Amino acid sequence: MQFVRYGRDNSSQQGICRSVFAKLQQLYTLHCTEEDPSMEKFFPRLWCMLTRYQAFLGQQSQNTQAALPIPVFEAISRLFGVTFELFASPLNCYFKQYCSAFPDTDCYFGSRGPVLDFYPLEGSFEANPPFSEELMVAMVNHMENLLKEATGPLSFMVFLPDWRDPPTEALVRLEASPYNRRQTCVLPFEHSYRNGMQHCLERDEDLYVKSAHGTLIVFLQNDAGFMKWTPTSEKIKDLLIAFGQQSSHRRPQPQ
Ligand SMILES: C[S@@+](CC[C@H](N)C(=O)[O-])C[C@H]1O[C@@H](n2cnc3c(N)ncnc32)[C@H](O)[C@@H]1O
Structure with a gap:
């Protein structure tokens, strides 16, 4: 420490x-x-x-900060060319490029500001939003607008809780999106997230926390994004294997 x-x-x-x-x-x-x-x-x-x-x-549940496992970040970078996290903090980011909630304190550590003020025209992005229903719906609206306006290949890999009782509005909107190219689900208790307090944990054994909910993964892509980063069955299989490797205690170095 x-x-x-x-x-x-x-x-x-x-x-x-x-x-x-x-x-x-x-x-x-x-x-x-x-x-x-x-x-x-x-x-x-x-x-x-x-x-x-x-x-x-x-004032918040630490679940707002839980992050994908390192092997999953490695897999999405390798398989789908992802280089940017749309929801992050300097403390939990894996990539050196990311959006975060607090630009005034986070910009010195690479933050590009809040996701809804960020307007990429192309690229491959990961999104693991905090569990706020309003923000998740705003995220879907923002992504669909960006996909409409894109000038090059654009791809969003969205990870969110597979809550279906009842389904959240964001989940319904993502599944019905005209840009939804493919979706898959990781089952509850078969994967983990990095602890939301990872930056101040004393014991590495506490780094990963089993997920009690399933995680839905949706690929929103324009035509060029789909051509460039096609979510093939083979790649999805590799991605799900990466979710099974979360017991690694490694912490991120900026990529
Ligand atoms: C579930 S964690 C994601 C952790 C990790 N970066 C990942 O992608 O797996 C959500 C992160 O989004 C941040 N966040 C909250 N509001 C945001 C906003 N408007 N724009 C960007 N990030 C935001 C939170 O502070 C938190 O660090």
Whole structure:
């Protein structure tokens, strides 16, 4: 555990795992070398970001931060060319490019701002939204608009809870979307997520938490996206195998 101290007498303190600290140092170097070559603002900015998430998570279930397993990120990058997370934080991101809720504190660590203010024209993206029904519906609207306006191949891999009793509006909308090229499901208790508090866990054994719900995976793609990143049966099989490898205790390095 690495401690970040702040205040005149260092009285304010935040704990963070060394591996996450190393990732944040790498992200900061990548994004702030020109503006802060001596890294003198690194610790104050790190402290502000950690304090923001501590305040936010104090009122939220840590499930809003649960992340896909590392082998799944490796698989979607290899199989579907994904290089960007649409819902993330500097603490849970796997890729060095991502959107997050708090641009003022997160931009120094590579955030491109909130997903609904992000307008890509092409590319391959992963989305694992927090379990907020309003945000999930807004996400589907946003993705469909982007797919309509795209100038090149565009693909979204969406991961969300397979809640069907009753089904959520976002789930119904995704399944009925004209851009839905394929969908598949991972069964409850047969996969895990990375703990939403992964950045401050003391024991690696707590890193993965079994999912009590199924996870639905939907591919929303325009024609060019479908041609470039076709979700073939073979690739889906490889993806589901990756979900079975979640017991690995590895933590992410920025990709
Ligand atoms: C379920 S976690 C996803 C974890 C991991 N990045 C992944 O893709 O598996 C959802 C993340 O989205 C972030 N988030 C919340 N509102 C957001 C918004 N409007 N834009 C982008 N990210 C947001 C949350 O703070 C949280 O870190």
